Amino acid sequence: MKNVLFLIFLLVVFFAKSSFALIEIDITRGNLNPLPVAVSPLYVESKSSEVLKELEVGSEISKIIETNLLRSGLFNPLEKDSFVQKPDIAHLKPRFEDWKLIKAQALITGKVKITDDKLRVEFRLWDVLAAKEIMALAFTTVPDNWRRVAHIITDKIYERLTGEEGYFDTRIIYVSEKGPKNRRIKKLAIMDQDGANTKYLTLGNELVLTPRFNPTNQMVTYMSYFRNLPRVYLLDIETGVQEVVGEFPGMTFAPRFSPDGKKIIMSFAKDGNSDIFTMNLETRVVERITEHPAIDTSPSYSPNGKYICFNSDRSGYQQIYIMRSDGSNVKRITFGQGIYGTPVWSPRGDLIAFTKMYKNRFYIGVMRIDGSGERLLTENYYQEAPSWSPNGRVLIFYRETKSGSQGEGFSATLWSIDLTGYNERLIETPTDASDPSWSSLLSN
Amino acid sequence: MNKSIFLSVIFHIIIISLTAISFPYMIRKPIDLPPIISIELIQISDFTNIPYAPKAKKILEKIKKEKERVISEQAPPKIVKKEKPDAIPLPKDAKKKKKIKTKKQNPKKIESEIKQVSEFEKKELFDPDQIAALIDKSKVETAETIRKSDKLTQNQDKNFIASGLTLSEEDALKAQIFGCWSIPLGLPYNENLLVRIKLKLKTDGTVIKSEILDHVRMNTPGQGFYKVLAESALRAIRLCQPLRVPTIGYDRWKDLQLNFDANEMLKG
Numbered sequence: 001m002k003n004v005l006f007l008i009f010l011l012v013v014f015f016a017k018s019s020f021a022l023i024e025i026d027i028t029r030g031n032l033n034p035l036p037v038a039v040s041p042l043y044v045e046s047k048s049s050e051v052l053k054e055l056e057v058g059s060e061i062s063k064i065i066e067t068n069l070l071r072s073g074l075f076n077p078l079e080k081d082s083f084v085q086k087p088d089i090a091h092l093k094p095r096f097e098d099w100k101l102i103k104a105q106a107l108i109t110g111k112v113k114i115t116d117d118k119l120r121v122e123f124r125l126w127d128v129l130a131a132k133e134i135m136a137l138a139f140t141t142v143p144d145n146w147r148r149v150a151h152i153i154t155d156k157i158y159e160r161l162t163g164e165e166g167y168f169d170t171r172i173i174y175v176s177e178k179g180p181k182n183r184r185i186k187k188l189a190i191m192d193q194d195g196a197n198t199k200y201l202t203l204g205n206e207l208v209l210t211p212r213f214n215p216t217n218q219m220v221t222y223m224s225y226f227r228n229l230p231r232v233y234l235l236d237i238e239t240g241v242q243e244v245v246g247e248f249p250g251m252t253f254a255p256r257f258s259p260d261g262k263k264i265i266m267s268f269a270k271d272g273n274s275d276i277f278t279m280n281l282e283t284r285v286v287e288r289i290t291e292h293p294a295i296d297t298s299p300s301y302s303p304n305g306k307y308i309c310f311n312s313d314r315s316g317y318q319q320i321y322i323m324r325s326d327g328s329n330v331k332r333i334t335f336g337q338g339i340y341g342t343p344v345w346s347p348r349g350d351l352i353a354f355t356k357m358y359k360n361r362f363y364i365g366v367m368r369i370d371g372s373g374e375r376l377l378t379e380n381y382y383q384e385a386p387s388w389s390p391n392g393r394v395l396i397f398y399r400e401t402k403s404g405s406q407g408e409g410f411s412a413t414l415w416s417i418d419l420t421g422y423n424e425r426l427i428e429t430p431t432d433a434s435d436p437s438w439s440s441l442l443s444n
Numbered sequence: 445m446n447k448s449i450f451l452s453v454i455f456h457i458i459i460i461s462l463t464a465i466s467f468p469y470m471i472r473k474p475i476d477l478p479p480i481i482s483i484e485l486i487q488i489s490d491f492t493n494i495p496y497a498p499k500a501k502k503i504l505e506k507i508k509k510e511k512e513r514v515i516s517e518q519a520p521p522k523i524v525k526k527e528k529p530d531a532i533p534l535p536k537d538a539k540k541k542k543k544i545k546t547k548k549q550n551p552k553k554i555e556s557e558i559k560q561v562s563e564f565e566k567k568e569l570f571d572p573d574q575i576a577a578l579i580d581k582s583k584v585e586t587a588e589t590i591r592k593s594d595k596l597t598q599n600q601d602k603n604f605i606a607s608g609l610t611l612s613e614e615d616a617l618k619a620q621i622f623g624c625w626s627i628p629l630g631l632p633y634n635e636n637l638l639v640r641i642k643l644k645l646k647t648d649g650t651v652i653k654s655e656i657l658d659h660v661r662m663n664t665p666g667q668g669f670y671k672v673l674a675e676s677a678l679r680a681i682r683l684c685q686p687l688r689v690p691t692i693g694y695d696r697w698k699d700l701q702l703n704f705d706a707n708e709m710l711k712g
Contacts, residue, residue, distance in 0.1 A: 023608050024701045025617060028708045030625030074629055105679060127675065129682035163672035164630020393630070
């Protein structure tokens with residue numbers, strides 16, 4: 001018996017030794033090419049009298065999705081002419097071989113239906129290579145809201161394929177500019193992130209600057225020269241009601257909301273000195289944050305509200321500093337060549353965006369919160385005021401062109417750039433535009 | 445005049461005699477160098493190929509002979525035991541035989557001795573007067589290590605061929621998958637971004653079965669990004685297939701594990 005067991009043991013050992021170990025290969029690199037996506041036009045199910053209208057809505061929604069994906073720089077929407085399968089059949093069951101043939105890796109199909117004056121939009125996201133559906137959602141809304149539906153669908157697709165929250169169902173508030181350079185009419189304007197649906201919030205009688213959304217996107221704080229007195233104002237977008245923030249005996253500027261929306265942080269200048277203050281919007285209590293003979297301005301909270309970044313010339317020339325939200329533990333974080341300004345903390349909390357001026361050129365860049373890892377994303381004659389998209393991947397800023405002595409050739413435009421620095425795009429606006437600020441996701 | 449000449453001569457004689465006495469004494473001082481320099485030389489010799497010193501040969505031979513003697517004394521006198529106590533010339537013969545043997549075995553024996561030298565023994569052996577011998581030892585040691593490393597690499601190669609892919613085969617496969625894998629850019633930087641996928645392959649490199657090894661993470665709350673990452677890795681495999689696998693040795697690579705790690709790319 002013992003001999004038999006010994007033989008079995010030997011056989012096991014022999015075969016174990018002769019078998020091959022599992023080969024492991026580490027894949028540590030990939031490509032950053034945009035993902036090829038096929039956005040099939042949304043087909044119309046209904047045969048009612050409003051067919052034509054619906055047809056337009058269906059194709060328009062697919063166009064907006066396509067444009068959004070293209071502008072993100074992460075997707076490559078394929079030409080519709082190459083699609084073999086019809087939209088209605090594709091929505092039911094795609095022939096994946098056909099989509100593979102045009103090298104699509106993801107497919108978006110959908111249908112639109114109007115019943116009882118309500119628009120129902122349904123869409124499916126398919127993984128072409130895995131030959132399976134990976135997402136299916138339906139939205140019901142009023143027909144006029146079809147653009148937002150398109151943006152929400154794009155957010156869902158973006159999140160599902162990148163693992164990151166989208167930023168398409170958002171708005172941008174900015175300063176609309178018109179007229180000659182020395183007599184500019186500046187109005188507050190609001191639009192969708194893609195430049196559509198522009199609306200003006202002020203009439204242009206007073207100069208307005210630096211508008212910022214609150215976290216719920218219902219309030220805006222900005223600086224206005226009402227009766228030639230520069231002060232920070234608060235505007236309710238829904239009601240149109242405006243009010244002055246605090247009774248300061250001097251100029252207040254560079255306002256921004258705290259992450260919980262309960263406070264406004266801003267600069268207050270008097271007698272040539274500028275310090276940072278906060279005002280609680282519920283209690284109206286004003287609190288001094290910095291007290292220094294240097295100019296402290298452009299404050300911005302960290303997403304958790306525990307820290308504030310700002311710029312100051314206390315070292316002799318303008319640099320970026322961080323401190324606790326109570327003003328303690330001030331620490332300089334930029335030591336590079338040039339002048340740093342307009343720091344904005346990323347919604348992710350990991351980066352700070354800034355404007356840098358060096359050798360008469362302006363740069364928009366990002367760095368870690370300790371000042372390390374500075375990356376300059378874009379450079380131009382004049383550009384500033386970066387503002388983060390809600391997912392912390394894209395920055396919007398404005399750029400001005402060089403003008404002649406009479407102001408000829410001058411223009412101010414809005415631009416976006418992602419963190420890679422390669423996907424720089426112009427955001428079209430009806431007029432010249434400056435001082436943009438990105439809202440948080442509207443659907444949150 | 446005579447007095448002054450006389451005094452001058454006497455003083456000159458005194459100065460010359462003092463100089464004659466003290467000068468050699470002064471010369472000796474710089475010659476008396478400490479043996480620290482020799483220590484430096486030994487250390488450098490471990491890393492460089494110092495040419496064989498002819499003087500060292502003589503010293504080395506002396507050391508060898510001393511050691512041989514020690515060895516012969518310590519060696520179990522088996523042959524001596526066998527010898528008859530009456531046979532008087534035998535020890536001479538034996539000595540001769542031993543000498544002949546030791547001459548033949550000299551280099552080998554030194555090698556073996558060096559192998560067995562412990563750190564303490566090395567310290568005992570260390571002597572500034574035996575630098576050359578140590579230099580020579582270092583040569584032998586390096587030769588030994590080279591031989592050892594050669595043996596090791598051969599073994600490794602054998603194991604590699606027996607159980608894995610060759611470097612070029614692995615590189616070809618990696619390069620193919622690099623091109624197919626679109627890394628989702630929205631992944632969090634501070635998370636574990638490793639997806640391990642086990643594959644079963646056909647002989648032509650097409651995938652029969654793919655299995656995500658950490659499948660539990662797909663549905664773990666707060667790990668939503670992992671699903672996105674795992675799907676991107678699976679897409680890469682599907683897009684790439686048939687995989688560029690070797691035409692021979694199917695048993696070696698029929699089961700394959702790919703570890704997709706996005707950390708390096710995203711952290712930069």
